[in-house]
Amino acid sequence: MDLGIVREIGPQELISHGIRPVGDRVSLRARERTPGSITLLTLRGASSEVAIDTMRAHPEHAVFAFIEAEALWSRAPDEPWLQIEAGLVIAAPGIARGLRCQGRWSATLALVPRAAMASFVSALPEDAQLFTERRLLDRAMQDFVEGLLDADERATAIERYAVEQLIVEMGGAILLDRVGAVSGHGSPRAVLRDRAIAVISQQCGDPGLTPTQVAREVQSSLRQLQLVFAEADNSVAGEIRRQRARLARSLLVDSRYDVLSIEQIAQRAGFQSPMSLRRALDEAYRTTPRVLRAQRRA
Incomplete structure (x- = not known):
């Protein structure tokens, strides 16, 4: 795989990332870029249901997910659906949930090695956390990742290295900002x-x-x-x-x-x-x- 380019990916490649559309008529547009040890994904679609399990597909990665939707429901395995608000999801161990989206929706994901995140906080959160109040730093990270996935230019080796380092730094700073506030x-x-x-x-x-x-x-x-x-x-x-x-x-x-x-x-x-x-x-x-x-x- 060429780490320097953005790729349109289909259902089978999405499944390799732990993301599976539920239903025969679900149509998703998905893109991928993998600078170094980081995986960047963006998903866009209309009303649909998606099963996500990055804990199996990427067991060593934390997930930063930026979700936008007109209406959104989520559930853990064997639990009922609960309506939630869109926002920033931080899941240090990964995500294992179902998502049901109504209307136009999008999700932008950055999968970052947990080992890199551990240098920023004394303890990584054990559960996924949703933050509906958006802040400057996580909006900046979302814009940066979406810009990388919208651009079709091939990245040079130096650019791939710089992108990887910047995403690690932004993700680590968000952990310090968000997890510190929660733990305190x-x-x-x-x-x-x-x-x-x-x-x-x-x-x-x-x-x-x-x-x-x-x-x-x-x-x-x-x-x-x-x-x-x-x-x-x-x-x-x-x-x-x-x-x-x-x-x-x-x-x-x-x-x-x-x-x-x-x-x-x-x-x-x-x-x-x-x-x-x-x-x-x-x-x-x-x-x-x-x-x-x-x-x-x-």
């Missing part, structure tokens, strides 16, 4: 912790990042920030180390960074030395840089 239940202390984690996630590659600098970025005292993290059995320094370990792991399992030495990986991930990198990987994953690369090659 709106409490000021949890919101402060989420803001600090967002800063750490964005800046962990800077070897000069310290707890004091994080506190300054979120306009808090270091003591207050340390107390907030302690409530979650964590520390600011521990979160910085964890985020750096996740960044290093993502570089070590990506073949595009095989040209970098372990020392260069450590530098990119914000560690002062390869020994600091090894200690952090052992603490977070009980593994070593050499083992991670060997497993990926195997």
Whole structure:
């Protein structure tokens, strides 16, 4: 498959993605683009029913789905139909539901490896979540993905790489924005912790990042920030180390960074030395840089 082009795909190829139209007269227009490890899909149709099970078709991928419909119903297996509103669906484990759409409708999906998402939040949500209130960031991601699927130009290798990285960054930022707000239940202390984690996630590659600098970025005292993290059995320094370990792991399992030495990986991930990198990987994953690369090659 040429990863640089957009393809019109039919029912059998949709089924390979875990999407199956229900009924003989269902007519869907579907397009696909696969930049790297990410799969982008768009579906458009009239009143119809669709069964979706990306958990089997893409078991290692999280799903960001942007759904527009005049009227929409959804159900889990062996459950009744429930009317829902259109909006953004975040499903870290994938989607396994039926959708019944009335009138003109469209769905735009970005399937992103969960391993890439794990570097942005401390824990991925276990269930699919629907957000009907749209925000600037998820609208921007939807527009970006739809633009990629509407364009027929072939992407160069550099463009494919850039698209993959941008979608990972946008998806990760949406997780920080949406999942953090849900897990924090709106409490000021949890919101402060989420803001600090967002800063750490964005800046962990800077070897000069310290707890004091994080506190300054979120306009808090270091003591207050340390107390907030302690409530979650964590520390600011521990979160910085964890985020750096996740960044290093993502570089070590990506073949595009095989040209970098372990020392260069450590530098990119914000560690002062390869020994600091090894200690952090052992603490977070009980593994070593050499083992991670060997497993990926195997």
